[in-house]
Structure formats: C-alpha cells, structure tokens
Amino acid sequence: MIKGVLFMMVRSVLVLCTAMVTSLAACVGVPEGEDYDVDAAEQAVVVDNALTSNALTSNALTSNALTSNALTSNALTSNALTSNALTRSALRDPLARQLLKYVVSCALPRGAHFDIDVDGVVYGFDGGIGLHKNWGDTGGSCDNACKAWVSACVLSRVNYLGIPTPISMRGNKCELSSDSAERTAYATREGAYYGNIFANPPLYFACVSPEQTSIQRVCGPSLDDCVVKVVGNCGDTCDKPRSDGSFENCRDHARSASGxxxxxxxxxDGSVTIFLQ
Structure with a gap:
C-alpha cells in the first residue's frame, strides 16, 4: 500500500512537471528577442493587410455600442455570433464581415476556423495570429487585454488602398515574436498602432516611427485625413523600443517639450509595431 501511495505521488509530480514544461514551451517566458520555433506562432508574423477604412469605421458590428458589447461579451464562435440577434443582424453588412475576418485572424490561432450562414450564404473565418485564443472557447469573451491587443492588430492591418501588402507585426507578446531572418527582411519600421475598436466611441491611434514622416500604407498621402489619429512620433508617445524594434505602452498623447x-x-499595453520590406 505504501509503495502504491509513493507511486501515485511520483506520478503526480511527473505530470505537474510535464505540464509546466509544456506551458513554458508554448511561448510564455521566452526571452525578449530570442529566436525560437513555436509552430502555432511561426507565422513569421508576416500577414496581409487589406482592411479598408470604411470597414473599420462604418461597419455594423462595432459602430453600435450594444452590438459591439454583444460581440466582446460572448464567445468568438459561429454559435455565439448567430444566436445573438444583434451580431446576427450586423453580419448581414459586408463591411462587418470584412472587419470580423481581421478580428478572427488577430484573435484566434492558425488552424482555427468557423463558418457563418448569413441568409443562406456561408462565409468562412480563419484564425491566424492567436492574440487571445480563449475568446474562441465555448463561454469565452474578450476582456480589456483582449480588446487592446486585438484592436492594435486590426488597426495595424488597415490599408488606404485596400491592397494586400506584406507586413511584419511585432510587440511585447510571444505570438508577435520574430526571428533574425524576418527582422532582416522587414527592416523598415513604419509606426505603432493601438486603441480600442470596440469602445464607444471607438479609439484609433497610431504614432510614426522616429525615422519616418508619414504612414502612407494606412493614411495615404496625408496624416491629417488618416482613419487613425496619429498622435506624434513614437519616441514621444511610447516607452523606449524593445530589442526587436517594437514600441510598447504607447499613449494617446505625446510628451510635452519638458518630457x-x-x-x-x-x-x-496592446501596442503593435509594423515593419515593412
């Protein structure tokens, strides 16, 4: 009997240790800037960006506070989206479906997929980066951290002309880590994006990299008419860059002359920095 108890104790310790190692390998605790190979995040975090300004600002999914709350308070699943009258109705809007494509891609991991039937037409939505995987679980929701990271990711993928352009997304989150090959191929820092697209009213912010004077991919020829509010130079609005060149803790106002x-x-906290080829 004593041997049996000892065996169960040893077995429990081994299970616990295995779980801890698995958790560490998943990506939490990876040293900043260190190269590593995690299949779920090995996107080389290079993604397309063709979200139009209209889809961001005029869609029926987040332009209404009640509908936006219904979206974030429930799971990011086909059943949750279609069983709620507000989100089900909003998804009849093509702009809302375009936005949802990017929300799902930012929030859920690669390999995640669900279909939604809208008036007899089936639309598919795929995960990609996995910044808040739990939102896709049964009973899941999008908390404040989720809103910040997913918003930053979505904002960074707006494109003035709606034409896909390869970009490298980086930030203080393991899913946004980059290896040396990616950092070499995508070496031109554009700027950082952050805010809350689910807020009422929505908050869209960006800052320009100190080396740049414009963000043509997102804003077009003028910062004045940009769909996001460009609050200044990232060096004046964010904490100092991390080793991968990304900015964190970016703010909605720039520092004064006194610093x-x-x-x-x-x-x-959810700030995404974009690099171009």
Whole structure:
C-alpha cells in the first residue's frame, strides 16, 4: 500500500512537471528577442493587410455600442455570433464581415476556423495570429487585454488602398515574436498602432516611427485625413523600443517639450509595431 501511495505521488509530480514544461514551451517566458520555433506562432508574423477604412469605421458590428458589447461579451464562435440577434443582424453588412475576418485572424490561432450562414450564404473565418485564443472557447469573451491587443492588430492591418501588402507585426507578446531572418527582411519600421475598436466611441491611434514622416500604407498621402489619429512620433508617445524594434505602452498623447505626458494620458499595453520590406 505504501509503495502504491509513493507511486501515485511520483506520478503526480511527473505530470505537474510535464505540464509546466509544456506551458513554458508554448511561448510564455521566452526571452525578449530570442529566436525560437513555436509552430502555432511561426507565422513569421508576416500577414496581409487589406482592411479598408470604411470597414473599420462604418461597419455594423462595432459602430453600435450594444452590438459591439454583444460581440466582446460572448464567445468568438459561429454559435455565439448567430444566436445573438444583434451580431446576427450586423453580419448581414459586408463591411462587418470584412472587419470580423481581421478580428478572427488577430484573435484566434492558425488552424482555427468557423463558418457563418448569413441568409443562406456561408462565409468562412480563419484564425491566424492567436492574440487571445480563449475568446474562441465555448463561454469565452474578450476582456480589456483582449480588446487592446486585438484592436492594435486590426488597426495595424488597415490599408488606404485596400491592397494586400506584406507586413511584419511585432510587440511585447510571444505570438508577435520574430526571428533574425524576418527582422532582416522587414527592416523598415513604419509606426505603432493601438486603441480600442470596440469602445464607444471607438479609439484609433497610431504614432510614426522616429525615422519616418508619414504612414502612407494606412493614411495615404496625408496624416491629417488618416482613419487613425496619429498622435506624434513614437519616441514621444511610447516607452523606449524593445530589442526587436517594437514600441510598447504607447499613449494617446505625446510628451510635452519638458518630457512629461499631459494629465489623463492613457497608455495602451496592446501596442503593435509594423515593419515593412
């Protein structure tokens, strides 16, 4: 009997250790800037970006506060989206379906997929980056951290002309890690994106990389008419860059000449920095 108890204790310790190793390997705790190979995040985080300005600003899914709340308060699944009257109705809007494509791609991991039947037409939605995998679980939802990261990811994929362009997404999250080959191929830092597309009213922010004076991919020829509010130079709005060149804790106001942020300035943990070829 004593041997049996000892065996069960040893077995429990082995199971616990295996779980811990698996958790560490999944990506949490990977040293900043270190190259590693995690299949689920091995996207070389190079993704297309053809989200139009209209789909971001005029879609029926997030332009209404009640519908936006219904989206984030429920699981990102076919059943949850279609069983809720608000989200089911919103998805009749082509712009809402375009936005949802990018929300799903940002939130759910590669390999995740679900279909939605809209008035007899079936539309498929695929995961990609996996910034908030749990939103796709039964009973899942999108909390504040989820809203910040998914919003930053979606905003970074807006394209002024709606033409797909390869981009490298980086940030202080293991799913946005990059290897040396990607950093070499995508060496031109464009800027950082952050905000809350699910807020009422929605918050769209960006800052320009210190080496740049424009964000033509997202804003077109002028920053003044940009779909996102460009609040300044990333060096004046964010913490210092990480080893991969990405900015974090970017804010909705720039520092003053004295180096201080105005009272009430908000910092966004979910900040995504984009690099181009």
């Amino acid at each position: 201080q942020f105005p009272s009430g300035t908000i910092a966004y």
